Amino acid sequence: QVQLVESGGGLVQAGDSLRLSCAASGRTFSSYAMGWFRQAPGKEREFVAAISRSGGASTYYADSVKGRFTISRDNAKNTVYLQMNSLKPEDTAVYYCAANLFSVRSTAGDYDYWGQGTQVTVSS
DSSP: OOOEEEEOOEEEETTOOEEEEEEEOSSOGGGSEEEEEEEOTTSOOEEEEEEOSTTOOOEEEOTTTTTTEEEEEEGGGTEEEEEEOSOOGGGOEEEEEEEESSSOOSOGGGOSEEOOOEEEEEEO
16 A cells, blocks of 8 residues: 655745645655646546656656646655646646556556645636
C-alpha cells in the first residue's frame, strides 16, 4: 500500500504562482510513475501532469497547462511537486496526487493510489 498526502494549496490571485507537494509513504517511491489530476465542482476529474518512474526523464502535460505548470520528483524525499505559474481562475479545483505501478498514464482509472487532495482557488 502507498499513502499520498498533498499540500501547498491555497487562495491566490490570477497570475500568481503556487507549488504543490505530494509526500508518499513506502520504500519504493522511485518505482512509481506519478501524476497530478484536478477536479472542479460539478466536473469530472481531469489529467494535469505526469512524470515517469525513477529519474523522471519523461513528463506529460494537459494542453491547458503546458508552459505554465511543471511536474518534478525528488526520490530521496519521496515527494513529487507541481509548480504552477500564471494561474488562471479556470485552474480552480481540488488537486490530487496519484501513483501508477506500471507506467505513465493520463487516465485517472489507470492509477492505483490517490491522495486526499488539496484545494487551489484562483480569484480574478
